[in-house]
Amino acid sequence: MKDNEQGFMQSVGNCFDKAAEFTNWPPGILAQIKACNAVYSIKFPIRRDNGQIEVIEAYRAQHSQHKTPSKGGIRFAAEVNQDEVVALASLMTYKCAIANVPFGGGKGGIKIDPKRYSVDELERITRRYTAELVRKNFIGPGIDVPAPDYGTGAREMAWMADTYQGLHPGEINALGAVTGKPLAQGGVRGRKEATGLGVFYGLQEICRMPAVMERIGLAPGIAGKKVVVQGLGNVGYHAAKYLQHAGAIIVAIAEYEGAIYNEDGLDVDAVVAHRNATRSILSFPSARHFHKSTDALEYPCDILIPAALEMVITAGNAHRIPAKIIAEAANGPVSSAADEILARKGTLVVPDIYLNAGGVTVSYFEWLKNLSHVRYGRIEKRFTEHMNNRMLEQMEELTGKQIGTNARQSILHGANEIDLVYSGLEETMIAGAREIMDAWEAHPAIPDMRTAAFVVAINKVATAYSELGIFP
Numbered sequence: 001m002k003d004n005e006q007g008f009m010q011s012v013g014n015c016f017d018k019a020a021e022f023t024n025w026p027p028g029i030l031a032q033i034k035a036c037n038a039v040y041s042i043k044f045p046i047r048r049d050n051g052q053i054e055v056i057e058a059y060r061a062q063h064s065q066h067k068t069p070s071k072g073g074i075r076f077a078a079e080v081n082q083d084e085v086v087a088l089a090s091l092m093t094y095k096c097a098i099a100n101v102p103f104g105g106g107k108g109g110i111k112i113d114p115k116r117y118s119v120d121e122l123e124r125i126t127r128r129y130t131a132e133l134v135r136k137n138f139i140g141p142g143i144d145v146p147a148p149d150y151g152t153g154a155r156e157m158a159w160m161a162d163t164y165q166g167l168h169p170g171e172i173n174a175l176g177a178v179t180g181k182p183l184a185q186g187g188v189r190g191r192k193e194a195t196g197l198g199v200f201y202g203l204q205e206i207c208r209m210p211a212v213m214e215r216i217g218l219a220p221g222i223a224g225k226k227v228v229v230q231g232l233g234n235v236g237y238h239a240a241k242y243l244q245h246a247g248a249i250i251v252a253i254a255e256y257e258g259a260i261y262n263e264d265g266l267d268v269d270a271v272v273a274h275r276n277a278t279r280s281i282l283s284f285p286s287a288r289h290f291h292k293s294t295d296a297l298e299y300p301c302d303i304l305i306p307a308a309l310e311m312v313i314t315a316g317n318a319h320r321i322p323a324k325i326i327a328e329a330a331n332g333p334v335s336s337a338a339d340e341i342l343a344r345k346g347t348l349v350v351p352d353i354y355l356n357a358g359g360v361t362v363s364y365f366e367w368l369k370n371l372s373h374v375r376y377g378r379i380e381k382r383f384t385e386h387m388n389n390r391m392l393e394q395m396e397e398l399t400g401k402q403i404g405t406n407a408r409q410s411i412l413h414g415a416n417e418i419d420l421v422y423s424g425l426e427e428t429m430i431a432g433a434r435e436i437m438d439a440w441e442a443h444p445a446i447p448d449m450r451t452a453a454f455v456v457a458i459n460k461v462a463t464a465y466s467e468l469g470i471f472p
């Protein structure tokens with residue numbers, strides 16, 4: 001298959017079609033899943049700081065509504081276009097199904113390079129975009145719930161939530177219209193790092209599977225694995241940080257301006273601090289830099305983590321990628337044609353629709369928090385601690401022995417919000433990996449992990465559609 005002429009949307013479609021062959025659903029149901037239900041294409045003016053008017057292009061796609069609301073991030077990037085947003089929304093449908101979060105798939109994008117706008121201008125763009133979504137009923141806690149994605153974060157989500165709330169006075173669940181908000185605006189602890197932490201939990205689980213590791217010729221475990229990361233943004237930074245903390249060696253980091261490497265390992269926090277201070281990673285002490293940023297993808301390592309944008313590994317470079325594992329932290333970084341080359345080479349591609357599901361999983365927890373209007377752990381924390389204390393006292397009385405201070409504190413501890421969020425995220429990532437691997441084992445003809453993940457997702461979405469029937 002040639003790759004260069006195929007776009008991202010076609011690539012996602014190819015993956016779907018390949019997996020559909022391993023299911024028994026009728027063509028009509030498969031077509032219903034694959035189709036994007038609705039796309040809102042918007043153009044609106046904003047006034048720049050210098051008084052000039054600029055017309056902004058933006059989108060929101062709702063790929064599926066077998067479960068509502070639809071859910072997915074909002075991207076700010078110069079490359080945004082309708083096909084990209086639709087492809088990303090379709091990935092959200094499959095991702096939510098794999099993570100067992102009760103949402104359809106959605107995604108939005110504003111075609112701007114955020115670096116070219118002041119904070120005031122970004123706020124005006126974000127608020128006007130939100131108002132346009134309200135106007136067409138394309139946002140709401142039970143309709144469609146945006147979240148952060150490439151180029152956006154908690155700040156933009158706060159503006160969106162505030163705009164939505166302002167246009168819906170008295171709506172008690174208004175904060176549930178957007179996730180990824182700052183804590184003081186109804187956010188949940190753990191959402192910021194959720195996607196990167198989910199990548200870590202997912203990789204940790206895969207690296208614990210002896211048969212999988214043997215097949216790709218790696219020793220089990222994270223410790224000692226050499227890792228290359230492309231994109232040191234929210235997802236890439238947190239994934240790299242958790243992997244480094246677990247003993248992995250970050251041998252190369254690629255950013256927009258170039259890439260650096262050090263066989264003995266790069267300190268992720270030090271690289272970020274250096275980039276914040278100098279606006280570039282390139283002069284980071286004790287590292288050498290590559291000729292081209294994309295050369296980092298071809299640097300020898302065990303795990304390559306593309307965490308920037310889609311279609312960076314294609315038929316053009318797949319055969320030169322030495323990594324044993326490609327961990328898709330970004331959405332769509334490996335094209336369907338590259339998948340085939342990599343499968344033949346025996347590279348394990350851990351697919352985006354599973355591996356970066358940590359973000360939407362913790363967004364789900366935030367949405368639930370907003371609907372229940374109570375912080376996780378608030379009700380039961382003290383009760384649990386009193387119960388644990390009574391149990392310890394009883395054990396000490398019965399055995400006549402005292403438990404040490406550290407052990408006592410850890411046994412007594414009742415769960416905080418962050419404990420519960422991390423626990424729910426870890427459980428989701430472990431369960432997802434096992435479900436996909438079970439599907440792969442059940443069909444040995446399935447060529448790769450992505451196809452197995454799509455089979456799992458298609459089966460769940462198809463079950464929902466076939467049980468729902470068709471209106472009218």
Ligand SMILES: NC(=O)C1=CN([C@@H]2O[C@H](COP(=O)(O)OP(=O)(O)OC[C@H]3O[C@@H](n4cnc5c(N)ncnc54)[C@H](O)[C@@H]3O)[C@@H](O)[C@H]2O)C=CC1
Pocket residue numbers: 073148149150151152195230231232233234235236254255256293307308309310329330331356357359360
């Ligand atoms: N933020 C989230 O919760 C989630 C994000 N994702 C996906 O993860 C990817 C990254 O998203 P975020 O980390 O949120 O974005 P971000 O905007 O925080 O960071 C992206 C980073 O990639 C860098 N970058 C851009 N082009 C590059 C290139 N050619 N080479 C190297 N680095 C480059 C940027 O300079 C930036 O530092 C996207 O594909 C996004 O859709 C997926 C799931 C959830």
Ligand SMILES: O=C(O)CCC(=O)C(=O)O
Pocket residue numbers: 071072073074092095145146147148149179180331356357359360361363
């Ligand atoms: O947190 C969310 O709702 C969506 C995150 C997202 O956009 C993604 O997983 O690609």
